[in-house]
Amino acid sequence: MADKKLKQKRRRPDPTSDDESELPFKNILKPDQAILETLKQLFLAATTTTTAAANGASTSSSSSKPLTLSDLSLSATCREVTDLSLSAVQSTIETLILQIARSILAGNGFSFQVPSRASSNQLYVPELDRIVLKDKTTLRPFASLSTVRKSTITVKILSLIHQLCLRNIHVTKRDLFYTDVKLFQDQTQSDAVLDDVACILGCTRSSLNVIAAEKGVVVGRLTFSDNGDMIDCTKMGMGGKAIPPNIDRVGDMKSDAMFILLVEKDAAYIRLAEDRFYNRFPCIIVTAKGQPDVATRLFLRKMKMELKLPVLALVDSDPYGLKILSVYGCGSKNMSYDSANLTTPDIKWLGIRPSDLDKYKIPEQCRLPMTEQDIKTGKDLLEEDFVKKNPGWVEELNLMVKTKQKAEIQALSSFGFQYLSEVYLPLKLQQKDWL
Amino acid sequence: MADKKLKQKRRRPDPTSDDESELPFKNILKPDQAILETLKQLFLAATTTTTAAANGASTSSSSSKPLTLSDLSLSATCREVTDLSLSAVQSTIETLILQIARSILAGNGFSFQVPSRASSNQLYVPELDRIVLKDKTTLRPFASLSTVRKSTITVKILSLIHQLCLRNIHVTKRDLFYTDVKLFQDQTQSDAVLDDVACILGCTRSSLNVIAAEKGVVVGRLTFSDNGDMIDCTKMGMGGKAIPPNIDRVGDMKSDAMFILLVEKDAAYIRLAEDRFYNRFPCIIVTAKGQPDVATRLFLRKMKMELKLPVLALVDSDPYGLKILSVYGCGSKNMSYDSANLTTPDIKWLGIRPSDLDKYKIPEQCRLPMTEQDIKTGKDLLEEDFVKKNPGWVEELNLMVKTKQKAEIQALSSFGFQYLSEVYLPLKLQQKDWL
Numbered sequence: 001m002a003d004k005k006l007k008q009k010r011r012r013p014d015p016t017s018d019d020e021s022e023l024p025f026k027n028i029l030k031p032d033q034a035i036l037e038t039l040k041q042l043f044l045a046a047t048t049t050t051t052a053a054a055n056g057a058s059t060s061s062s063s064s065k066p067l068t069l070s071d072l073s074l075s076a077t078c079r080e081v082t083d084l085s086l087s088a089v090q091s092t093i094e095t096l097i098l099q100i101a102r103s104i105l106a107g108n109g110f111s112f113q114v115p116s117r118a119s120s121n122q123l124y125v126p127e128l129d130r131i132v133l134k135d136k137t138t139l140r141p142f143a144s145l146s147t148v149r150k151s152t153i154t155v156k157i158l159s160l161i162h163q164l165c166l167r168n169i170h171v172t173k174r175d176l177f178y179t180d181v182k183l184f185q186d187q188t189q190s191d192a193v194l195d196d197v198a199c200i201l202g203c204t205r206s207s208l209n210v211i212a213a214e215k216g217v218v219v220g221r222l223t224f225s226d227n228g229d230m231i232d233c234t235k236m237g238m239g240g241k242a243i244p245p246n247i248d249r250v251g252d253m254k255s256d257a258m259f260i261l262l263v264e265k266d267a268a269y270i271r272l273a274e275d276r277f278y279n280r281f282p283c284i285i286v287t288a289k290g291q292p293d294v295a296t297r298l299f300l301r302k303m304k305m306e307l308k309l310p311v312l313a314l315v316d317s318d319p320y321g322l323k324i325l326s327v328y329g330c331g332s333k334n335m336s337y338d339s340a341n342l343t344t345p346d347i348k349w350l351g352i353r354p355s356d357l358d359k360y361k362i363p364e365q366c367r368l369p370m371t372e373q374d375i376k377t378g379k380d381l382l383e384e385d386f387v388k389k390n391p392g393w394v395e396e397l398n399l400m401v402k403t404k405q406k407a408e409i410q411a412l413s414s415f416g417f418q419y420l421s422e423v424y425l426p427l428k429l430q431q432k433d434w435l
Numbered sequence: 436m437a438d439k440k441l442k443q444k445r446r447r448p449d450p451t452s453d454d455e456s457e458l459p460f461k462n463i464l465k466p467d468q469a470i471l472e473t474l475k476q477l478f479l480a481a482t483t484t485t486t487a488a489a490n491g492a493s494t495s496s497s498s499s500k501p502l503t504l505s506d507l508s509l510s511a512t513c514r515e516v517t518d519l520s521l522s523a524v525q526s527t528i529e530t531l532i533l534q535i536a537r538s539i540l541a542g543n544g545f546s547f548q549v550p551s552r553a554s555s556n557q558l559y560v561p562e563l564d565r566i567v568l569k570d571k572t573t574l575r576p577f578a579s580l581s582t583v584r585k586s587t588i589t590v591k592i593l594s595l596i597h598q599l600c601l602r603n604i605h606v607t608k609r610d611l612f613y614t615d616v617k618l619f620q621d622q623t624q625s626d627a628v629l630d631d632v633a634c635i636l637g638c639t640r641s642s643l644n645v646i647a648a649e650k651g652v653v654v655g656r657l658t659f660s661d662n663g664d665m666i667d668c669t670k671m672g673m674g675g676k677a678i679p680p681n682i683d684r685v686g687d688m689k690s691d692a693m694f695i696l697l698v699e700k701d702a703a704y705i706r707l708a709e710d711r712f713y714n715r716f717p718c719i720i721v722t723a724k725g726q727p728d729v730a731t732r733l734f735l736r737k738m739k740m741e742l743k744l745p746v747l748a749l750v751d752s753d754p755y756g757l758k759i760l761s762v763y764g765c766g767s768k769n770m771s772y773d774s775a776n777l778t779t780p781d782i783k784w785l786g787i788r789p790s791d792l793d794k795y796k797i798p799e800q801c802r803l804p805m806t807e808q809d810i811k812t813g814k815d816l817l818e819e820d821f822v823k824k825n826p827g828w829v830e831e832l833n834l835m836v837k838t839k840q841k842a843e844i845q846a847l848s849s850f851g852f853q854y855l856s857e858v859y860l861p862l863k864l865q866q867k868d869w870l
Contacts, residue, residue, distance in 0.1 A: 164852070170673075170709055171852045172702040178848040182800040213701040213724065214652075217677045226672020227709070237661020238605075239679035242652045244672055245705055266648040267607040270680055274605055274662070289648065365617040413613040417599070417606045 023415050024361050026423050032280060035430045036258075039281065042432070043258040046310035046346075068340075072127055077135040079115055081338050083248075084203040090165040092201050093158050111141035112154055115199040115337065122336050124385040129329065130343045131336040133199070153193045154200075156183055161197065164209040170246045173210060195335070204338050206247050206298065216243035216288040216296030217269065220278035221257035222303070224250055233284065238273045243286075247298040253306045256282055260303055261425075262347065263287040264315040264324055268409045268420060275421040281429060284309070292327045294335075294342065300328060301344045311344055312434055314425075317352040318370070318406035319377040322387070322397065325349060330386040348434035349393060351424070354400040357407055360424065366411040370404045392435035458850055459796050461858050467715060470865045471693075474716065477867070478693040481745035481781075503775075507562055512570040514550055515775050518683075519638040525600040527636050528593050546576035547589055550634040550772065557771050559820040564764065565778045566771040568634075588628045589635075591618055596632065599644040605681045608645060630770070639773050641682050641733065651678035651723040651731030652704065655713035656692035657738070659685055668719065673708045678721075682733040688741045691717055695738055696860075697782065698722040699750040699759055703844045703855060710856040716864060719744070727762045729770075729777065735763060736779045746779055747869055749860075752787040753805070753841035754812040757822070757832065760784060765821040783869035784828060786859070789835040792842055795859065801846040805839045827870035 069078050084092070100110040115121075116136040124131050142151045160176055173194065177187040184190040198205045219240035222233040226241075227249040233241055244250055261283050263269045269287040272278075278285060284303065288296035304311055313328070315321030329347045331339035357367055370378070378401045387393050400406065412420045428434070504513050519527070535545040550556075551571040559566050577586045595611055608629065612622040619625040633640045654675035657668040661676075662684040668676050679685055696718045698704045704722040707713075713720055719738065723731035739746055748763070750756030764782045766774035792802055805813070813836045822828050835841065847855045863869070 167853075169852060170705065171848070172705060172845075174702050174843075174845045175706075175848040175852055178801055178843070178845045179852075181798075181849070211705070213705070214674055217649075226674050229670040229672045231670075231672065235664040235666075236676070237664045237666065237679055238681060238684060239649055239661050239677040241671070242674040242677045244674035246673060246709075249673060267609050270605070270607060270646070270648070271610075274681075363616075366613055408609075408613070410607075410609045410613045413606070413610040414616070417604060417610055417614075418602075 023419060023423055025427055029423065029426055030430055032426070035281065035426055038430060038432055039258040042310050046259075047308045069125070069128070069132060072125065074123075074125065076123060078123065078125070078132045079135050079199070079202075079337065080132060080340050081198060081202050081204050083341060084201070084207040086165045086168060086207075086209070089201060089203055089207055090162060092203070093162045093165075096200070097158070109141065109143040110151075111139050111143075111147075112151060112196075112200060113137045114140050114154075114196050117195060117199065117334075117337060119333060122333055124330070126385060126389050129345060129386060129389070130339040131331050131333060132339055133337040150193065153183060153189060154196065156180060157190065157193050157197050161208050161210070168209075170209045170211045172213065176210060195337070199337050204341050205294070205335070206341075209246070209248075211245040212294045214242055214245040214295050215290075215293045216286065216299065217241060218243055218284065218286045218299070219269075219273045220261075220284040221282050222253065222255045222284045222307075224254070225252040226250055234278070238270065240269075240273055240285075243295050243299045245295050247295065247302060250299065250302065253303060255284060255303075255307045255309070257284045257307070257309060258282050260284045260286060260300070260307075260309050260311045261350075262300065262311055262313045262328065263409075264313075264321060265290065265409055268314060271418070271420055272425075275418060277421050277425070281426070290324075292324060297328060297342045297344070301342065304344045311347045312350040313347050314350055314409060315352070316406070316408045317354050317357065317400065318408075319374055319381055319397075319400070321352070322349075322381055322393070323377070326381075326384070326386055349396070350428055350434045352407055352409055352411070353435070354396045354403065354405075357403075357405060360412075362407055362411050363414050366414045367405045367407045370400070370406050374406060375401060375404060390435065396435070458854060458858055460862055464858065464861055465865055467861070470716065470861055473865060473867060474693040477745050481694075482743045504560070504563070504567060507560065509558075509560065511558060513558065513560070513567045514570050514634070514637075514772065515567060516633060516637050516639050516773050518776065519636070519642040521600045521603060521642075521644070524636060524638055524642055525597060527638070528597045528600075531635070532593070544576065544578045545586075546574050546578075546582075547586060547631075547635060548572045549575050549589075549631050552630060552634065552769075552772060554768055557768055559765070561820060561824050563775075564780060564821060564824070565774040566766045566768060567774055568772040585628065588618060588624060589631065591615060592625065592628050592632050596643050596645075603644075605644045605646045607648065611645060630772070634772050639776050640729070640770070641776075644681070644683075646680040647729045649677055649680040649730050650725075650728045651721060651734065652676065653678055653719065653721045653734070654704075654708045655696075655719040656717050657688065657690045657719045657742075659689070660687040661685055669713070673705065675704075675708055675720075678730050678734045680730050682730065682737060685734065685737065688738060690719060690738075690742045690744070692719045692742070692744060693717050695719045695721060695735070695742075695744050695746045696785075697735065697746055697748045697763065698844075699748075699756060700725065700844055703749060706853070706855055707860075710853060712856050712860070716861070725759075727759060732763060732777045732779070736777065739779045746782045747785040748782050749785055749844060750787070751841070751843045752789050752792065752835065753843075754809055754816055754832075754835070756787070757784075757816055757828070758812070761816075761819070761821055784831070785863055785869045787842055787844055787846070788870070789831045789838065789840070792838075792840060795847075797842055797846050798849050801849045802840045802842045805835070805841050809841060810836060810839060825870065831870070 069080055103110045116138055121134045121136045122131055123134055140147045140151045173191050177184050177190045217240035219233050219236050224231055226244045231241055266289045272285050313325050315325055328344055331343045381387050382397055412424055504515055538545045551573055556569045556571045557566055558569055575582045575586045608626050612619050612625045652675035654668050654671050659666055661679045666676050701724045707720050748760050750760055763779055766778045816822050817832055847859050
């Protein structure tokens with residue numbers, strides 16, 4: 001022991017020294033080559049099953065597993081939107097307006113049939129593992145005091161989208177709002193009708209060329225084209241490539257990665273990017289820096305579908321970490337009409353899981369007590385279908401609610417700044433420790 | 436008139452049609468070549484004066500203008516930090532610890548001399564156009580009940596920074612906090628001492644290899660190296676390149692741009708990136724998506740200093756727009772000890788300026804009434820030295836407070852989504868309409 005200490009002391013001024021040799025679990029790490037073999041199995045499994053889980057979005061599959069809503073014999077009829085080309089959106093709008101004109105000329109005035117986006121009209125479909133919209137619609141007549149404003153706004157939004165199609169440009173929701181502040185009054189109104197319009201036209205919001213601000217970054221073993229420019233994500237330094245706000249101009253994805261590492265937080269992303277973790281274990285690292293935004297969700301799904309790679313998620317061990325995972329996996333209730341395009345099937349929960357806290361001996365003072373609100377959120381999650389269908393997740397969540405402890409990914413820094421990239425993640429991969 | 440309308444109607448189905456020909460001011464726009472000539476003058480002026488304004492940060496200048504704090508005969512002595520290499524930080528820490536050890540061995544215990552970062556110790560220096568720190572220090576003895584915790588935290592942070600130097604890696608403030616939660620108790624304590632340590636060592640926070648989460652993006656006529664990878668920002672699609680969190684691994688900046696366009700908000704950035712505005716008027720477009728973060732401020736300054744380009748700012752016409760401009764230009768009070776490295780001299784206020792609202796006929800309903808808080812913030816800004824020294828800014832701010840109206844950049848969308856990139860900005864450049 002004294003000998004060891006002395007040795008360590010001598011090594012200290014050497015910048016290449018590795019004073020983490022006595023770190024917990026470092027001794028059971030196998031050589032990288034062995035871990036890569038493990039990953040290869042994960043990779044092969046994903047390649048063969050992704051097509052089946054792809055819900056028909058990519059090439060046809062010989063699997064007998066039901067892929068799309070129409071393959072399922074659901075008691076309720078459900079509604080889904082699809083990606084439409086700009087010219088298809090344009091002609092759908094023109095057809096709709098012609099119908100309206102005819103209705104007006106026939107002396108009947110006009111009204112819109114608007115699919116309801118209320119939670120009573122939403123359904124979690126276990127076979128698809130995502131939330132979808134049922135087929136209830138509400139009538140929005142122009143000749144009614146209660147809906148005259150909303151139907152006028154609907155016409156205005158349709159006309160603006162038609163302009164975007166003609167010009168082939170993208171704008172933000174904020175831009176839309178400012179085209180007619182007097183009519184919209186506040187942005188929540190134009191935003192809500194925008195989602196209505198997507199449902200009415202039966203297309204995704206991205207098809208409307210209305211985009212959200214970008215937030216996510218990607219780095220690692222991926223090349224893709226962004227608006228015609230070829231991007232090599234292994235050559236993006238530490239900053240990484242900002243994920244484009246408009247998925248329809250993203251294409252030509254190519255990769256020699258074995259998996260996608262989905263990271264909740266910026267700090268963990270920075271650690272992995274600086275250590276070029278993707279060179280040691282070929283992967284693509286992606287983060288939305290907190291709450292998943294639409295652009296990152298679309299980008300993740302596109303990667304999963306086109307590259308057929310398994311997705312492993314690294315999130316905080318708290319109810320919000322799991323919630324974030326669920327938004328990537330099953331969709332948010334607000335945009336359930338578009339869940340087929342926004343969700344990524346079969347995301348594995350790699351860590352930090354509640355059981356990791358003891359397993360990896362996270363020091364007591366780096367764990368945080370859960371607040372009343374945290375515990376309530378945790379219990380609510382236990383009632384959610386997407387958690388229930390995964391027994392492993394239920395077990396972990398039960399443990400979290402029981403111990404009333406949470407921990408951030410950063411808690412691993414208590415073992416040294418590079419413990420995450422040098423021990424925790426490699427060990428997780430080696431032990432296939434995902435759920 | 437009837438003829439014109441008919442013509443427009445006929446053109447409507449043509450996606451390349453330009454139904455903005457009757458837009459306000461479009462008729463007075465000169466050909467791009469003429470505007471480029473105007474920009475050339477701006478560019479040449481910046482190239483010759485930047486060196487003088489660079490506060491000695493770049494090559495020496497023959498100008499007689501005072502460049503650094505030491506060139507000024509200020510009544511108060513001021514303190515500034517500099518960029519230090521990793522090995523310099525390491526040896527400064529080692530020297531400091533040796534002094535402490537000697538002091539302890541001599542029976543005197545130890546204490547730190549910590550430069551005060553309180554606002555009473557801050558000074559706006561008009562000649563430098565930024566806030567600096569005066570020379571007041573406070574004693575932080577270990578053998579005192581009131582400071583024993585803080586001095587222990589100081590030692591711990593010094594030891595962690597020393598580790599970072601040895602390993603040559605970057606971590607976030609959150610990582611630092613988690614190395615010893617018991618000692619730091621909450622992150623504000625480790626964050627505050629981190630700034631203290633930078634002041635004690637006399638170096639910038641980036642020299643300590645502690646970085647903030649990245650937030651900004653850059654696109655346009657710029658190439659640079661990020662952690663050894665060469666990045667060409669004309670080939671970054673619409674998403675752009677995420678600004679690296681660690682400025683010390685950014686280098687080799689090259690550009691054929693004539694100016695830098697600093698944009699407050701994401702939506703305007705997206706518009707300009709999609710329209711590839713930088714190809715029409717050679718520029719570099721940069722945004723921090725709201726509040727300026729340290730990484731974007733460092734990146735902007737580095738561009739300005741190395742490329743000697745003029746910086747034009749496009750912010751909302753409200754007190755916060757001007758405040759954001761001031762943080763880029765003169766620094767934030769919290770990090771005034773490092774203002775020399777964080778601030779970009781001589782930023783021009785391009786728009787949206789209060790006088791633009793009438794000048795560009797922004798429709799009444801796209802202007803927003805200022806709240807009581809807005810008006811108070813506006814009046815407070817009028818008392819700030821960095822506003823006072825620019826008569827044009829004072830005039831604009833007075834107008835804002837008088838009319839009690841504000842407007843976002845997005846308000847220009849009321850004239851069409853591309854009015855910003857196709858009319859407003861080109862006209863501003865043509866008329867040299869910046870302050």
